[in-house]
Amino acid sequence: xxxxxxxxxxxxxxxxxxxxxxxxxxxxxxxxxxxxxxxxxxxxxxxxxxxxxxxxxxxxxxxxxxxxxxxxxxxxxxxxxxxxxxxxxxxxxxxxxxxxxxxxxxxxxxxxxxxxxxxxxxxxxxxxxxxxxxxxxxxxxxxxxxxxxxxxxxxxxxxxxxxxxxxxxxxxxxxxxxxxxxxxxxxxxxxxxxxxxxxxxxxxxxxxxxxxxxxxxxxxxxxxxxxxxxxxxxxxxxxxxxxxxxxxxxxxxxxxxxxxxxxxxxxxxxxxxxxxxxxxxxxxxxxxxxxxxxx
Amino acid sequence: xxxxxxxxxxxxxxxxxxxxxxxxxxxxxxxxxxxxxxxxxxxxxxxxxxxxxxxxxxxxxxxxxxxxxxxxxxxxxxxxxxxxxxxxxxxxxxxxxxxxxxxxxxxxxxxxxxxxxxxxxxxxxxxxxxxxxxxxxxxxxxxxxxxxxxxxxxxxxxxxxxxxxxxxxxxx
Numbered sequence: 001x002x003x004x005x006x007x008x009x010x011x012x013x014x015x016x017x018x019x020x021x022x023x024x025x026x027x028x029x030x031x032x033x034x035x036x037x038x039x040x041x042x043x044x045x046x047x048x049x050x051x052x053x054x055x056x057x058x059x060x061x062x063x064x065x066x067x068x069x070x071x072x073x074x075x076x077x078x079x080x081x082x083x084x085x086x087x088x089x090x091x092x093x094x095x096x097x098x099x100x101x102x103x104x105x106x107x108x109x110x111x112x113x114x115x116x117x118x119x120x121x122x123x124x125x126x127x128x129x130x131x132x133x134x135x136x137x138x139x140x141x142x143x144x145x146x147x148x149x150x151x152x153x154x155x156x157x158x159x160x161x162x163x164x165x166x167x168x169x170x171x172x173x174x175x176x177x178x179x180x181x182x183x184x185x186x187x188x189x190x191x192x193x194x195x196x197x198x199x200x201x202x203x204x205x206x207x208x209x210x211x212x213x214x215x216x217x218x219x220x221x222x223x224x225x226x227x228x229x230x231x232x233x234x235x236x237x238x239x240x241x242x243x244x245x246x247x248x249x250x251x252x253x254x255x256x257x258x259x260x261x262x263x264x265x266x267x268x269x270x271x272x273x274x275x276x277x278x279x280x281x282x283x284x285x286x287x288x289x290x291x292x293x294x295x
Numbered sequence: 296x297x298x299x300x301x302x303x304x305x306x307x308x309x310x311x312x313x314x315x316x317x318x319x320x321x322x323x324x325x326x327x328x329x330x331x332x333x334x335x336x337x338x339x340x341x342x343x344x345x346x347x348x349x350x351x352x353x354x355x356x357x358x359x360x361x362x363x364x365x366x367x368x369x370x371x372x373x374x375x376x377x378x379x380x381x382x383x384x385x386x387x388x389x390x391x392x393x394x395x396x397x398x399x400x401x402x403x404x405x406x407x408x409x410x411x412x413x414x415x416x417x418x419x420x421x422x423x424x425x426x427x428x429x430x431x432x433x434x435x436x437x438x439x440x441x442x443x444x445x446x447x448x449x450x451x452x453x454x455x456x457x458x459x460x461x462x463x464x465x466x467x
Contacts, residue, residue, distance in 0.1 A: 004303060005322035005368050028366070035325075035364045036345040048322070052369045077358065102435035103411065105346050107358040108365065 001038050006049045011057070011138055011165065014049050019140045019163025027051050027165060029073055030108035032101065033117045051165075058112070058167060063087070066173045072112025072136075072166045076100050079111060089173060091287050092130075092180025092199055096123050099184045099192075112166040118152045120217040121193040124169075125152055126224045127182055129215035130199040133171040139164035155222040178203040178211075179287035181280040185272055195264045196272045200280035202239075204288045209237050209244075214277060220257045229255040230277070239285040245278045252277060307371045311336065312380030320367045327351045327362040329370075330377065338378035338406040342437075349436035352407040353377050359414045361435070378406045381413050388456040389413055392449035400440035408436050412450045422458050424450065 006025070008014035018025050025047040028034050037043045051058075051073060058073035061082035068084060080097035084090050100106055100123055114124040115135060125148065128135075134145045140163045148169075153159040174180075182199045186192035196217060203211040212234045219225035230251040237243050252274050258266035287293070304319040311334060320329055330336040330353070339362050342350030346361040353362045354376040362375075381387050386394075389412045399405045415421055415432035424432070429450045430443075438446070 001323050003323050005305060005366070007305075007368070028369075031364050031366065031369070032346050032361075035366075039344060048366075050366070050369055075358075101346070102349070103432055104349060104352055104359040104361045104435040105364075108346075108360055 001035075003038070003045050004047050006047050007053060008049055008051075011054060011167070014051060014054065015139050015163045015165055017047070017049055018165070021047055022162035025049055027116075029110040029113040029116075030075065030105075031113075032105050032109040033113065063173065068171050068173060070111050070169045072110060072115075072168055074111045076106040076109045076111070076114070080106065087173075088287060088290070088292075089179050091293050092127060092182040092201070092284065094293060095182040096127055096184075096199075099123070099186075099194075111169060115148070115152070115169065116158065116166055118154070118156050118158050118223060120155070120223055121197075122224070123182070123184060123194070123197060126197050126215050126217055127180070127199045128169060128171065129224050129226055130180065130201045130213045131171040131174075132213065133169050135166055136168040136170060137161075137164045138167045143167065145170065149225070152223050174201055175203055175211075177205060177288050179284045181283035181287065183276045183280050183283075185276060193263070196269050196276055198273065198276045198280045200277070200284040202281055202284035202288055204239055204285050207239055209234050209239055209281070209285060211235065212281060214281065216256070216273060216277075218258065219255060222259075227252060227255055227277070234281065239282065239289075241278070241282060244281050244285075245274075248274050248277050248281070305368050307367055309367070309370050309373055309375060311375045312377060312383065318367075322366070322368060324367045325363055326353070326355075326360075326365040326367045326370050326375070329367040330362060330375070336377050336379055340403055340406060342403070342407075346435075347437070348404070349407040349411065349433075350404055352410040352435060354410060354414055354418060357418050359411060359432075359435070376410075376413075378409050381409060387413065387453075388460075389416065389450065389453040392452040392456070393446075395452065396445045396449045398442045398445040398449050400442060404436055404438045404440075408433060408438070408446055411436055412446075412453065415450065416454055416457055422454050422461065424454055426451075 006017050026045040028048045029051045055073045058071040060071040062069045085094045114122045128148045133148045135151050180201050184194040184197035186194045199215045201213040214227045214231050233247045233251040258269040260266040308317050330339050340350035342348035344363045346364045351362045356373050411433050429447045
């Protein structure tokens with residue numbers, strides 16, 4: 001583990017250094033993913049650009065006029081303690097918080113860092129997918145916003161320009177009678193790469209699913225994605241166990257391609273995806289109509 | 296990149312257990328190594344090196360942190376607490392309770408457990424933790440001797456002791 005470190009004065013300075021030294025310079029926030037990567041020899045950067053000094057500016061959770069903005073350097077702990085997790089519509093973030101790493105990792109790991117990993121095991125990418133989040137980027141040519149699915153272009157691959165840094169994640173507060181749920185299955189409750197994870201955003205009207213967004217750690221690519229076919233099939237379906245399960249069992253296998261690896265077989269992952277999707281949709285739906293966290 | 300990569304040292308100022316240190320460290324030096332090798336603070340253990348086992352836990356500015364994942368440079372200007380600080384005036388009630396329930400067997404994970412428990416009781420100020428609160432706070436700590444139930448028992452005993460002291464107005 002050999003590298004030099006650059007401590008930027010501000011965001012612009014950080015971007016300029018990263019731009020000048022691309023691809024040899026890599027930004028470090030919490031380091032909970034990056035340091036093990038470097039230790040394992042999977043990444044050999046010449047320079048790390050330490051973003052920890054920019055935390056004052058980039059650590060926030062604001063909810064204003066129906067829009068949520070989460071600063072990139074907000075730690076998972078800070079996100080878990082924010083007003084966001086107290087909102088009925090965002091109870092899914094509470095689910096996510098509970099199984100994200102462990103108590104110590106959550107105090108270092110950041111929202112922008114999790115998005116920046118661009119891996120299927122990044123729980124926040126799955127959740128942000130369900131929320132159709134946009135990611136703010138800032139670079140030497142100014143700043144812009146890009147959809148989360150566009151940004152996470154492939155495994156460990158972000159569709160961004162050299163020097164661009166993730167500054168925030170932005171998404172809308174969903175309409176009334178909506179809520180979220182997140183479920184991750186692994187061999188234990190924390191500090192795991194999940195075998196399967198799912199996030200659902202459900203809007204309910206008169207006991208029927210009016211709208212649904214269903215995101216998985218993987219659908220047909222090696223990064224988190226959405227199950228659009230299944231979403232379409234679920235619209236108008238009554239919020240009942242059998243009805244929801246039936247639609248998922250019918251549609252999900254048509255769009256999901258699961259790979260086998262040493263953790264689990266593709267067939268098992270598909271099976272689990274169906275079960276977890278049903279639970280997530282029902283949980284989010286029940287929360288949407290005032291069922292609370294345990295719904 | 297100039298030759299002699301890594302030879303450059305970075306000036307860093309940090310507080311450890313209330314004592315200010317002015318150091319020059321390698322850019323890639325982990326807080327864990329600075330504590331152990333430069334400052335002789337050996338309660339922090341080098342376990343997994345990837346934030347999964349909790350043997351290297353410290354408290355940085357009131358937050359639980361694995362010192363194996365934090366670069367010393369990132370701890371600049373910050374306040375670090377280890378078991379040496381927690382027990383600077385004799386054994387802390389958490390340590391006494393761990394001894395009382397015979398929690399330590401091989402002992403390697405214990406400093407991390409003390410730090411996590413201290414964080415829950417004294418930093419977060421939860422002096423009446425439920426079993427789940429304790430398990431959550433200690434979720435980083437792996438113990439290969441399997442003393443988990445004893446940890447929960449010990450932390451609750453320590454919490455009771457701290458509550459009693461608080462009620463009596465005793466300080467430390």
